[in-house]
Amino acid sequence: MTEFQTFSKMKELMTAYYFEAKTTKEKPIAWITSGAPVEFLFAMDIIPIYPENYAAMCAANHQSVELMEAAEAQGFSQDICAYARTDFGADILQGGPVGGLPAPHFLLCSTNICKTVIKWYEVIARKYDVPLFIVDTPFVHDGLTDDLLEYTVAQFKDLEQFLARITGRPFDHEHLAEVLRLSQEAAAYWKKILFLARTVPTPINSLDSFIHLGPIVTLRGTQGCVDYYQALYEEVAGRAADKIPSVPGERYRVLWDNLPVWFKMRRLENFFQERKCALVVTTYANSWGGLSNYEDEEMADPYRLLAASYLNVYINYGFEERIRYLSGLMDEFSLTGFIMHSNRSCKPYSVGMYRLQEELSQRTGRPGVVIEADQNDPRVYSDAQIEARLDAFIESMEAAS
Amino acid sequence: MYDPFHEVLSDVRGTILKQARALDRPVIGVMPAYFPLELVYASGGFPVQLWGNRLAPSRADAYLQSYCCSVARSAMELELAGGADMVRGYAFTSLCDTLVNLREVYRRVVDKPTVELSIPVTQTAEARRNYLSSGLDKVNRGLQEMAGGRMTPESLAEASELYGRVRALQRRLYALRLERAGLVSNLDFYAVLKAGSFLGPEYYAKLLSDLLEKLDSMDPPEDSGPRLLLSGLVYDPLELHRILDRLGVRVVQDDFANGWRTVSKETLAVENLVEGVARYLFGPAPCCCLYNPENDRHDYLVDHARKAGADGVLFWYLKFCEPDAFDRPQLMKRLTDEGIPSSVVELELSMQNFDAIGTRLSAFCEMLEG
Numbered sequence: 001m002t003e004f005q006t007f008s009k010m011k012e013l014m015t016a017y018y019f020e021a022k023t024t025k026e027k028p029i030a031w032i033t034s035g036a037p038v039e040f041l042f043a044m045d046i047i048p049i050y051p052e053n054y055a056a057m058c059a060a061n062h063q064s065v066e067l068m069e070a071a072e073a074q075g076f077s078q079d080i081c082a083y084a085r086t087d088f089g090a091d092i093l094q095g096g097p098v099g100g101l102p103a104p105h106f107l108l109c110s111t112n113i114c115k116t117v118i119k120w121y122e123v124i125a126r127k128y129d130v131p132l133f134i135v136d137t138p139f140v141h142d143g144l145t146d147d148l149l150e151y152t153v154a155q156f157k158d159l160e161q162f163l164a165r166i167t168g169r170p171f172d173h174e175h176l177a178e179v180l181r182l183s184q185e186a187a188a189y190w191k192k193i194l195f196l197a198r199t200v201p202t203p204i205n206s207l208d209s210f211i212h213l214g215p216i217v218t219l220r221g222t223q224g225c226v227d228y229y230q231a232l233y234e235e236v237a238g239r240a241a242d243k244i245p246s247v248p249g250e251r252y253r254v255l256w257d258n259l260p261v262w263f264k265m266r267r268l269e270n271f272f273q274e275r276k277c278a279l280v281v282t283t284y285a286n287s288w289g290g291l292s293n294y295e296d297e298e299m300a301d302p303y304r305l306l307a308a309s310y311l312n313v314y315i316n317y318g319f320e321e322r323i324r325y326l327s328g329l330m331d332e333f334s335l336t337g338f339i340m341h342s343n344r345s346c347k348p349y350s351v352g353m354y355r356l357q358e359e360l361s362q363r364t365g366r367p368g369v370v371i372e373a374d375q376n377d378p379r380v381y382s383d384a385q386i387e388a389r390l391d392a393f394i395e396s397m398e399a400a401s
Numbered sequence: 402m403y404d405p406f407h408e409v410l411s412d413v414r415g416t417i418l419k420q421a422r423a424l425d426r427p428v429i430g431v432m433p434a435y436f437p438l439e440l441v442y443a444s445g446g447f448p449v450q451l452w453g454n455r456l457a458p459s460r461a462d463a464y465l466q467s468y469c470c471s472v473a474r475s476a477m478e479l480e481l482a483g484g485a486d487m488v489r490g491y492a493f494t495s496l497c498d499t500l501v502n503l504r505e506v507y508r509r510v511v512d513k514p515t516v517e518l519s520i521p522v523t524q525t526a527e528a529r530r531n532y533l534s535s536g537l538d539k540v541n542r543g544l545q546e547m548a549g550g551r552m553t554p555e556s557l558a559e560a561s562e563l564y565g566r567v568r569a570l571q572r573r574l575y576a577l578r579l580e581r582a583g584l585v586s587n588l589d590f591y592a593v594l595k596a597g598s599f600l601g602p603e604y605y606a607k608l609l610s611d612l613l614e615k616l617d618s619m620d621p622p623e624d625s626g627p628r629l630l631l632s633g634l635v636y637d638p639l640e641l642h643r644i645l646d647r648l649g650v651r652v653v654q655d656d657f658a659n660g661w662r663t664v665s666k667e668t669l670a671v672e673n674l675v676e677g678v679a680r681y682l683f684g685p686a687p688c689c690c691l692y693n694p695e696n697d698r699h700d701y702l703v704d705h706a707r708k709a710g711a712d713g714v715l716f717w718y719l720k721f722c723e724p725d726a727f728d729r730p731q732l733m734k735r736l737t738d739e740g741i742p743s744s745v746v747e748l749e750l751s752m753q754n755f756d757a758i759g760t761r762l763s764a765f766c767e768m769l770e771g
Contacts, residue, residue, distance in 0.1 A: 077718075115495075138521065355464055
């Protein structure tokens with residue numbers, strides 16, 4: 001990965017976060033999906049724990065297979081999401097980088113990333129016998145409409161009452177306003193960082209942004225998160241100004257669609273470096289910049305703003321909008337091609353991807369490739385096959401240049 | 402006695418065309434699951450239920466990866482192969498991630514209109530009602546465009562009565578199977594049920610009534626093999642029921658999305674359509690695809706198996722159906738804790754070789770009889 005000085009700060013931030021979560025005696029713990037409105041939890045001093053983030057850490061540390069096998073031994077099929085299997089295994093063995101996650105007092109789950117999370121969290125809710133609150137954010141087939149916003153807002157209001165019951169305290173609206181401001185600020189920095197990749201050559205690549213995702217996923221709504229991304233922004237902006245490339249000799253500029261392959265980060269980094277191919281932008285990392293998309297005057301009601309940003313998630317949108325968005329990125333980031341990761345573990349991202357590839361190539365005139373892999377399960381990944389496909393793709397970019 | 406039903410299944414295409422002509426209604430393909438057929442019929446359409454088929458995907462492979470379930474893949478294969486040319490449009494529900502995306506694929510690949518009933522799974526009651534209400538407005542508009550008629554109080558009442566009657570008759574068949582286990586073979590039972598997917602409601606109700614009348618006076622064979630409850634998304638492939646018959650298994654109850662989970666639904670209340678559809682979607686049998694903590698699936702399945710006097714539960718797992726797969730380990734443990742044996746078989750709709758599954762089933766039956 002690109003060696004950013006701020007990286008050590010992220011490690012400190014994440015270590016402190018996990019340390020507090022593992023040792024707290026006072027604060028309630030909520031397990032939460034990556035696309036759920038965490039701001040409500042921070043407003044009530046509840047510690048959010050992200051099984052998805054933990055599963056990714058396990059895979060990046062090459063621990064996911066052992067954990068998945070523990071879950072499979074209990075009957076969980078290899079057909080289900082590898083994040084879920086990794087986490088079930090981490091829970092069974094109390095394994096992974098921090099020796100398992102602290103037990104939840106309750107669960108908060110939002111459907112904007114998939115419906116699978118409902119099933120996943122139902123399993124956890126039964127195991128720990130804890131309440132599960134679902135914020136249902138329906139798939140947006142045809143644009144954001146009032147009924148969708150109102151539906152989501154009504155659930156936020158209900159969530160506040162749920163949290164008041166759980167904590168035994170009235171919901172803290174004042175604190176929510178502050179948390180929202182911090183969340184928006186962090187999202188704005190994150191987006192600005194990702195947009196610096198429009199610079200040619202790019203000072204940051206997508207493998208970097210995957211690594212630096214931790215705080216925006218887990219800690220958005222805290223001052224520590226804002227401070228971290230402000231520092232990272234300044235460092236990346238400096239590199240952009242000085243034209244320091246993240247991939248020396250950058251020749252190809254590529255979009256990555258879908259989650260990373262967490263257990264192949266190092267190998268893929270070397271692969272792309274050798275070929276002077278920079279992964280410049282990714283739909284996945286962009287997903288956490290959404291809260292900064294709306295101007296205050298455009299969405300004066302903070303609940304509607306939150307509803308819009310939690311509904312407006314790339315994989316919660318119909319294909320017309322996805323194509324429009326992808327095409328925009330291709331131009332905005334001066335891309336030479338795109339890679340789509342057909343991810344066995346993530347159906348909302350992947351089902352229909354071949355059609356998207358076809359249309360995007362036609363619309364932009366630039367080559368794209370689909371690779372068959374998985375975000376967390378090395379057992380369904382073939383270095384030889386994938387690298388052969390990627391090499392052919394890079395050749396097609398060369399031919400098109 | 403069962404010939405009319407088997408004949409439907411031996412010529413599904415011909416049946417649909419003939420029925421559509423007789424009804425003088427456009428064919429609307431209804432994808433899994435729980436889209437109330439009443440809404441399609443009340444809009445002037447002839448709803449045909451598409452729960453997948455035995456086509457092995459080839460054209461659909463260009464769009465749907467191998468990790469999509471065979472319901473989705475075979476339904477798309479049928480469309481791309483021209484086998485669904487009589488279908489004017491498709492009705493979806495937001496049942497699972499694959500089907501939600503499948504609708505998006507259809508919208509770009511298939512030149513036919515689609516409509517989706519987006520099922521709200523929130524526990525915030527008023528929000529659920531309001532969202533369902535606006536969702537039904539969209540469905541209404543979509544169906545009107547697709548089927549050409551307008552949903553009116555009268556047309557809804559007629560459709561509700563017809564499909565309510567069909568399900569009531571199907572429930573009688575279920576009750577009869579339970580009371581006189583072994584009277585209807587498993588293959589015949591599910592052939593009767595499946596044939597209804599492709600028939601007009603009035604015609605099907607008549608066939609069912611005639612069958613029930615004949616069965617009413619018949620006695621079951623002497624007690625034989627184990628009594629099973631089957632649980633899964635779809636009761637296909639039917640071939641597997643033939644194997645169960647050969648093993649002497651008496652399926653006494655099921656928990657299939659296109660079986661009891663649908664058949665158990667009462668007549669759709671149409672005076673207040675929003676309330677009626679909400680009740681229809683979420684009850685009385687719970688489904689792995691629809692979050693509803695007020696209707697706990699674990700308690701339900703234990704109770705369902707007990708009431709049926711089932712010796713065991715067989716999970717009928719359609720590969721890559723995540724909602725089903727997530728539930729199963731804890732469900733099996735609960736059943737074990739309750740002293741109810743269970744086993745699982747993994748299936749694909751297009752599978753040809755049943756030897757391994759047959760062996761597994763045989764072992765399970767021996768264990769139950771042991």
